[in-house]
Amino acid sequence: MHLPDGLMPVEMALAGYAGSGLLAAISLSRIKHLPDPSALVPRAAMLTTVFFAASLVAIPVPPTTVHLMLAGLLGVMLGWFAIPAILVGLFLQAVLFGHGGLTTLGLNGLILGPPALLAFWLWRAAGRRWPDVVAVCAGSGAVVVALFIFAALVLAGMPVALDARAEQTALWAFMLAHVPLVLAEGLIVLVVLRVLRRTAPQLLPHG
């Protein structure tokens, strides 16, 4: 779920860079206050690599195949590191694979970053008490929030000459087409967090 180059007005693309830059600055400042942040870099990098590699795999969810977004899981496992990890992933996808966009990198960071942080806060607030419910909410909820941000940005950025009602209908169709991804991400995050809670609880912010 990426905004491609050429779709959004240049003013919005620049505003996206400003927004993502602010989000990255806040995240980096929070990371700096963690005890021994350098020691966390290799762990964050390794997990980022796994998420990046897993998101490139097409998973069959009939009637189509989906690429997992994994923003919720990324948020739960990486916390504040999720924002730099997402921005790095988006940059590498744009320059290595031509996915997403270079001008829209900031906006794409705003589509994926906040849902990851919401998942992180949700897990931190209620993950210990209701781990399974929170896992599904973090996985599926992150996709739903990202879809709404995506739709809001597209509605704000599309040319005025276009028919607003048709635009909204197309966006609803796009969002409905992502229902399989919403369900798949909820299930994936539930299973992953269950396995990690049993076998490697040290990987989670709290076991």
Add this chain to the structure above:
Amino acid sequence: MAKLARSPVLFSARARLIVAFVLAFGFASVQSLLMVPVLVAIGATALLASGMIGHNLARLRGALLLAAAFLLVLPLISGQTEIAGLGPVTLYLEGAQAGALIAGRLLAIVALILALLSPVSPFDLVAGMRALGVPALMADLAFLTLRYMEEISGELARGRLARLLRGGKTGWRALPDHADLLAGSLIRAQLRSEQLWAAMRLRGYSAGLNTPVAPLGPFDWACILGGSVLALAIFWLDRSI
């Protein structure tokens, strides 16, 4: 241009990134349909001159499909002025114009980015980003992600193949299996990261991996100037049409 693309020593990754960003934003600012052929011509020329046509065309496939989708869908769903009708299907002028503009900008930008950046190794690109002021932590994340990407992708692919060979489920029923595989990869990644951190400390890692930054050469400055002038010319032409 071919010479530029094949001479990473002359045209550094940092200068390429600056030119790519400046021109991409210049292209993205175009609002007149009359400028689309100019953008596409520049993108196509850059792609041809990059000397990696086959490689870049393969990576352009996604953008081509997306551009085709914009060209096909927008005229059908949006606009007021009818230009053609076939039974219940009507094509609208405004949608067609918006589709052509978006598709043209998209293809030109992606072609240009691929032409400028694909001759440079991903590690050099990340070093270039670091030299442009990207925080050390993000550059380190990118370096380490690139370093272990192939290994972990291969590991995930082997895991999927092993599950299939053992008669694993397919389709949506395989989702829990994919999740198990992902969890296994995350646990191995954690173990590997502990070894990596020990190795990094032994090599004297403190604040940022060692990424030597060479100053920009006269050729780099010339390219940056040329790219900026081209972007400004595109902007000016677009607004004056």
